Amino acid sequence: MAILKVARLGHPILRQVAEPIPPSEIRSPEVQRFIDDMVETMREYDGAGLAANQVHTLRQVAVIEVLANPRYADAPPVPLTVLINPVVTPLGEETEDGWEGCLSVPDLRGMVPRHRGVRLECYDREAQKVSLIAKDFFARVIQHESDHLNGIVYLDRMRDLSTLSHIAEWNKHWLGIREPAD
16 A cells, blocks of 8 residues: 555646546456555545545545544544545535535635535445435535545635634634634
């Protein structure tokens, strides 16, 4: 396994739409090795998730995991989840503002509205179809990573850029605040 180079905001690959992976290729050694490398990279940088675009690969694959992550100390645990060719459908119109960061936008956090619940349909790393309902934090991470696969970064979703904060300032002034002040 290998730690992959993470693309940072401004790199054109972050604004491109990733290509689906044919289900017949999912179990190939190449795709499996790439998934392993993505997981290792996500863990190395304490990410909650990582999309292929972020590691310079235009394939529809993302990984998510939150287990004792120091960047998300208060987040509920999310077991390792591999999303291949994800389709995300909101469950209703209800949204919630929440803080997000991104390995491709290092040292910044911002308040982002996301749907509170989503239906995820995708393939897992064994090429099995997955259909699940995700809520709250897990739904937020699914939406964040799926956005990456469609060339969207969290900054594009922010309604109010006044919450965009350097992590050191965020820790001093915003930590623990769920919604921005008016």
